[in-house]
Amino acid sequence: MRKRSRFKLLTYLAVAGLITLLVIFAFNSTVLWPSLPKKTPTPKNLHDVISPSTYRFILNQPELCENKSPFLVLMIPVTINGREARTAIRKTWGQYGLIPGVNILHLFIIGQPAQSDPVLQEHLERESKEYGDIIQMDFVDSYHNLTIKTMMMMNWIATYCQGAWYTMKIDADVFLNVRYLVDYLHDQGESSRKDYITGSVISDAVPHRESFNKWYIPEDLYPGTWYPPYVSGAAYVFSTDLARKISWASRFVRPIPLEDVYVGMCLHVLGVKPFYATRFLGLRNLFEVRRLDYERCTFSKRIVVNGFKPQNLLHIWHDFQKSEFTC
Template sequence: MRKRSRYKLLEYFAIAGLITFVVILVFNSTIRPSLPKKTPAPKELYNVISPSTYKFILNQPELCENISPFLVLVIPVTLKDTEARTAIRRTWGQDGLIPRVTILHLFVIGQPAQRDPVLQEHLEKESKEYGDIIQMDFVDSYHNLTIKTMMIMNWIATYCQGAWYAMKIDADIFLNVRYLVDYLHDQSKSSRKDYITGSVISDAVPHRDSFNKWYISEGLYPDSWYPPYVSGAAYVFSTDLARKISWASRFVRPIPLEDVYVGLCLHVLGVKPVYATKFLGFRNLFEVRRLKYERCTFAKRIIVNGFNPQNLLRIWHDFQKSYFTC
């Protein structure tokens, strides 16, 4: 009798799970914004994000000439972020971190609204020493992050299309390179095309409060929902998408939210971002929350958010030394 009750309970759970799955499918299909018409954006708006509008101050066009990297890490920073660049070179951006896996890193920089000749001279020396800096003549600001992101896409499409994957990653992120490489190796061959993964946001709505940091006016974006997009803190994509996103930007009006903007370009392409999770979705591998450092917790994540250069350097040695004990 007890066994029959147990089977009955399992049956109820199965039915409830099926109903929940169907409800989610129906809900997602009803709230999803309609596919945009492929109408070219007005020329004056497209010029804001067009690669032809901006010029290189510093470039590394030969970086991928004779190699096909497994992964290219592209880090948007500003001219003054010298400490962050140094910390990344000494931690997750260091060369030869994973044996027999070619990983490159690049820092992408604009220029300050007011010129700083001393910092600019230092940057040029840094570029000669490390060969890992791209600088263009757009103004570096929060509202120009969409421009910077599209310049990243264009650089990959132009100079490093032979790479397998690229990763856009902010400078204040802890990156578990070993876990990321293993994770990408475990993906099917389909991840080499139209693939983008990270912390997927699928239920975001535009903020209409003008005092909100992420404010978007109805005139700039009239829809009530955003299509799914990946958090701009860090995401990985197959390099074929760099060219396709650059193409799709011709049909998407620029907005100052760079991660949402990439999501809008993906929507034009009909590409859905993939959530990177483990254990039935309970562990988010792209951890955009700030977590207190705990070696074995970090060993089971691809990224963790919120590290200044000093903290990154402080924990890196411990993390590397004891990684395989978790």
């Protein structure tokens, strides 16, 4: 009887593993989606909304990647009044020299407020001179302009830092396990150096048609029934060659105010499918976009965890770096 029970258990585990593999395949399969769309140029007046040529730099760091090939560039969208978040990041996962022998840069991407604030602007310029990690352009910084912000980020990487191996877009309220990320990318090998993007893949999203919804998209802006697969905008990593390619694809994709969905639409034009970052047969999502209570062993097995205020981030980082850390 024991042997029979053990056989049944092994059979159940094998079936469960097979189902999990099929689910992972579904997440990453282009079979679920229609053939690539025809490349019809977006009308100029619409493309100009997200075109880098429409905007100018107020602050820039064009020399940051000169004669360098960083392993990873962290691009962090923040607002002009996010000084506390920037300080916390510089003291935690954004600090220089965190991993010996691995060149990692960080940059804060900022627009300008709808209402001019000369005092805040003066403080930002002083901060930029002190740290050399701020890029600011003259688009209006708002939730609905995050697509513009993302395309400015792509253009900056494609223009000033093509030699970087990887780029990561990461929000300021996210915990980043830098060492785990570096090890994970090294494990991917050469296959991740071209047309590669990974994160928490969303492959079953539909447009919200209710006007009161935060993510409302009217049919005349996006008539499709489903969105193509995309990575959650909280944090995702991509091979740097994609920055130029996504910028090019944007010429054929009408802008929408959902920046992560928009990047997914550009990937669809390119025929690039996002890769879902998991471990242990897909049971552990390495890009955790939901809020988790801090626990060192749990966080040590994730690349990112979403949703922390600056003071929380500092506290978590201090505990996470303890030398006696074991799991």
